[in-house]
Amino acid sequence: MRTPRGRLFVIGALALAALAALFCSRPRTAAARPAAIAEPGDPQLIDLTGYKELLAKNRGKAVMVTFWATWSEPSRTEYPMMVAFSKEYGPEGLAVIGVSLDEDSDMPLVRKFLTTFHPDFPNYRQRPGIDPDAFYQGVNPEWRGTMPQTDFYARDGHLARYFIGDKPKDAFVQAIRLILAVPLTENHSGGDAVSGD
Numbered sequence: 001m002r003t004p005r006g007r008l009f010v011i012g013a014l015a016l017a018a019l020a021a022l023f024c025s026r027p028r029t030a031a032a033r034p035a036a037i038a039e040p041g042d043p044q045l046i047d048l049t050g051y052k053e054l055l056a057k058n059r060g061k062a063v064m065v066t067f068w069a070t071w072s073e074p075s076r077t078e079y080p081m082m083v084a085f086s087k088e089y090g091p092e093g094l095a096v097i098g099v100s101l102d103e104d105s106d107m108p109l110v111r112k113f114l115t116t117f118h119p120d121f122p123n124y125r126q127r128p129g130i131d132p133d134a135f136y137q138g139v140n141p142e143w144r145g146t147m148p149q150t151d152f153y154a155r156d157g158h159l160a161r162y163f164i165g166d167k168p169k170d171a172f173v174q175a176i177r178l179i180l181a182v183p184l185t186e187n188h189s190g191g192d193a194v195s196g197d
Helices: 004-025 048-057 073-092 104-117 132-139 169-181
Strands: 044-046 062-068 094-100 123-126 149-153 159-164
Touching: 044 048, 048 123, 048 132, 062 073, 062 169, 073 094, 073 104, 073 169, 094 169, 149 169, 159 169
Parallel strands: 044 123, 062 094, 094 123
Antiparallel strands: 062 149, 149 159
């Protein structure tokens, strides 16, 4: 015969097992995951609409946008060159913008990356939870997410050239000089952007 204490133990164990089963069987949604806690200086989150607004705000300038991620070795190698280009060509009218494709969980690495390289240009981060393929296609129909990705916009706002993957310094200098040379008043004929070599 069981004692009252034994019955209570069995009932308590069954209740805990039922609660555990209920908790573990609930589907986890994106809303249930905790978001990264933003710190001062973290890149502002951006989606495709925000990206297009950012380009519109910079109309009249030659713009180089570098898409990077801390997990991409070519991005880590290339990023210091972007910082140098910003310093060298900024006085001539080049605006450099960085967009990180890192996840929330990578934020400690993103902070360290930006502290290490001290960019003098704004950096943003792709908003978590958006469709990345739609973002890539909206930025450049030829882009499928290969990193790094760099887009060069002429002063009139059209995508004049782009690089998918890492490229040598001379290719960047040529593309930068190209977009700096096109005056704002020149009408763009609507031709396609050129992939750089």
